[in-house]
Amino acid sequence: MKKVLAFDIGGTKIAYAIIDESGNFINEIIKVTTPKTSNGIYELLKTVIKGSEDEIDGVAIATAGAINNENNKIISHVGNLPEKYNELDFTSLTSKPIFLENDANAAGWAEFKLGSAKGTQNAVVLTLGTGVGSGIIVNGKLLKGKSGSAGEMHVRFGFGHNRKCTCGLWDCLETYVSGNALTTDAQIYMSPDATSYDVIRGLKENNQKAQAAFDHWQECLENALVMVCNLFDPEVVVLSGSMAQFVEYDKLQKEVNQDILTQPTELKLAKFENNAGMLGVALLLLERLK
Amino acid sequence: MKKVLAFDIGGTKIAYAIIDESGNFINEIIKVTTPKTSNGIYELLKTVIKGSEDEIDGVAIATAGAINNENNKIISHVGNLPEKYNELDFTSLTSKPIFLENDANAAGWAEFKLGSAKGTQNAVVLTLGTGVGSGIIVNGKLLKGKSGSAGEMHVRFGFGHNRKCTCGLWDCLETYVSGNALTTDAQIYMSPDATSYDVIRGLKENNQKAQAAFDHWQECLENALVMVCNLFDPEVVVLSGSMAQFVEYDKLQKEVNQDILTQPTELKLAKFENNAGMLGVALLLLERLK
Numbered sequence: 001m002k003k004v005l006a007f008d009i010g011g012t013k014i015a016y017a018i019i020d021e022s023g024n025f026i027n028e029i030i031k032v033t034t035p036k037t038s039n040g041i042y043e044l045l046k047t048v049i050k051g052s053e054d055e056i057d058g059v060a061i062a063t064a065g066a067i068n069n070e071n072n073k074i075i076s077h078v079g080n081l082p083e084k085y086n087e088l089d090f091t092s093l094t095s096k097p098i099f100l101e102n103d104a105n106a107a108g109w110a111e112f113k114l115g116s117a118k119g120t121q122n123a124v125v126l127t128l129g130t131g132v133g134s135g136i137i138v139n140g141k142l143l144k145g146k147s148g149s150a151g152e153m154h155v156r157f158g159f160g161h162n163r164k165c166t167c168g169l170w171d172c173l174e175t176y177v178s179g180n181a182l183t184t185d186a187q188i189y190m191s192p193d194a195t196s197y198d199v200i201r202g203l204k205e206n207n208q209k210a211q212a213a214f215d216h217w218q219e220c221l222e223n224a225l226v227m228v229c230n231l232f233d234p235e236v237v238v239l240s241g242s243m244a245q246f247v248e249y250d251k252l253q254k255e256v257n258q259d260i261l262t263q264p265t266e267l268k269l270a271k272f273e274n275n276a277g278m279l280g281v282a283l284l285l286l287e288r289l290k
Numbered sequence: 291m292k293k294v295l296a297f298d299i300g301g302t303k304i305a306y307a308i309i310d311e312s313g314n315f316i317n318e319i320i321k322v323t324t325p326k327t328s329n330g331i332y333e334l335l336k337t338v339i340k341g342s343e344d345e346i347d348g349v350a351i352a353t354a355g356a357i358n359n360e361n362n363k364i365i366s367h368v369g370n371l372p373e374k375y376n377e378l379d380f381t382s383l384t385s386k387p388i389f390l391e392n393d394a395n396a397a398g399w400a401e402f403k404l405g406s407a408k409g410t411q412n413a414v415v416l417t418l419g420t421g422v423g424s425g426i427i428v429n430g431k432l433l434k435g436k437s438g439s440a441g442e443m444h445v446r447f448g449f450g451h452n453r454k455c456t457c458g459l460w461d462c463l464e465t466y467v468s469g470n471a472l473t474t475d476a477q478i479y480m481s482p483d484a485t486s487y488d489v490i491r492g493l494k495e496n497n498q499k500a501q502a503a504f505d506h507w508q509e510c511l512e513n514a515l516v517m518v519c520n521l522f523d524p525e526v527v528v529l530s531g532s533m534a535q536f537v538e539y540d541k542l543q544k545e546v547n548q549d550i551l552t553q554p555t556e557l558k559l560a561k562f563e564n565n566a567g568m569l570g571v572a573l574l575l576l577e578r579l580k
Binding site: 141148151220 | 356365366410411412428429431433434435436437438439440441442443444445446447448449457458459509510513516517520521522523524525549550551552553555
């Protein structure tokens with residue numbers, strides 16, 4: 001059975017493990033702090049790859065940023081990683097096959113192949129973390145678009161200039177349904193220095209203001225779900241990321257299905273959490289190696 | 291060369307013509323007023339089909355409403371057609387192959403095969419008429435979703451209750467970028483009884499208020515274009531429908547490409563106007579008959 005070395009490269013941590021065709025993690029997942037320079041990241045990857053090059057059939061990398069359709073190059077700016085990270089020549093790391101995919105796309109693929117979207121052909125996996133990512137499956141394939149960067153959830157909600165988005169525009173979906181968005185709601189509904197943690201704690205203590213902040217956040221999420229259901233008509237929408245655990249699934253599924261013009265969908269919590277990116281990108285490469 | 295009888299069924303008119311594999315209209319297009327009952331529509335279709343059944347290889351119907359993935363049934367409510375229209379058994383009209391598709395999807399397919407999106411693999415065709423329809427091409431195929439009804443442009447723009455949408459929700463994209471939306475803007479910026487026609491006339495006369503109404507409408511359209519480009523990363527976005535001729539293409543393409551996170555796209559006026567639905571659905575059926 002073939003196996004690959006899979007990385008998940010994030011702004012704070014880099015995780016890696018060897019994964020086989022069945023999706024089994026062969027060894028324990030190792031996590032290290034992301035080096036402060038792009039050169040440091042390159043050297044770290046090279047060292048890790050060298051250490052296991054004899055036992056693997058390829059290297060799979062899930063990373064922030066948009067990845068081209070040849071899966072060998074980052075084609076976007078990557079905000080929370082060091083300067084020039086997006087210019088790294090990943091293909092020079094090893095003579096084995098190397099395969100890159102955007103982390104949210106990879107996580108979506110993991111849910112589609114082995115997780116909460118298994119058995120479907122059309123699914124949307126939204127990662128609700130600090131920001132909002134998506135992995136969208138259309139007819140059993142990842143939606144990539146002409147360049148590879150499709151699935152950017154930067155859709156304007158509203159015309160004012162209320163919430164500045166990391167993309168440079170105002171009032172994108174991300175500013176209303178991410179973890180940071182819940183902090184914004186906490187500051188509006190609770191107090192100027194409140195955070196999303198205060199909202200979650202407040203919910204357990206029946207704090208009315210915390211409830212109001214959460215309700216607004218979840219109403220915005222419902223709008224985002226109506227959007228993806230009307231556009232993609234998916235069999236299932238899967239929520240992953242740090243915020244996914246707080247969502248009221250039954251309530252939201254019912255509301256969404258009342259509001260959409262397409263046919264009813266299912267709303268599910270992701271099966272895989274932090275390891276979805278590594279798993280998904282590994283499965284994508286292993287499929288290509290078949 | 292195979293040929294089919296193609297219909298375009300709308301709320302006010304039904305058009306039909308015989309179309310061959312090259313997309314040629316064999317005879318002149320005939321237009322009749324849409325009968326007031328669903329039974330009347332059924333009988334009309336039956337009579338027309340009977341008249342040309344010997345010379346055709348199938349019947350293709352572009353219609354309002356969502357069409358299932360088997361292309362033989364309407365699966366949604368259809369607002370501007372008679373009651374029970376959506377329950378008609380189209381397959382009983384003829385013993386020849388019969389094929390239905392949503393009119394905006396069909397128009398999108400016509401642009402993709404022979405029009406302004408020809409030669410691409412990923413394209414979005416937006417029909418800006420009374421409402422807003424879409425035909426979305428992903429990897430050279432129509433985006434249909436699990437049931438066939440994908441591509442509904444009912445995406446909430448803003449959280450207020452400002453503009454009621456035909457779908458029952460508030461402030462959908464359709465209420466900001468359709469022909470009706472321009473009438474709303476006319477009433478806000480010009481006078482309470484102004485319409486979209488007053489805006490268009492006012493533009494030619496350098497009327498400042500008309501310009502303000504149009505600028506707001508076009509700014510909303512830009513938001514819609516950013517959305518479809520960020521989500522689908524298309525090679526081209528094609529605008530069709532009665533409003534498409536008024537759009538400032540160069541200006542808008544430049545603005546959209548500045549704002550998106552995906553790679554630059556082209557913005558184009560549709561090649562086919564009123565006949566795109568008939569042509570597209572004919573081409574879809576003719577491809578299936580090959």
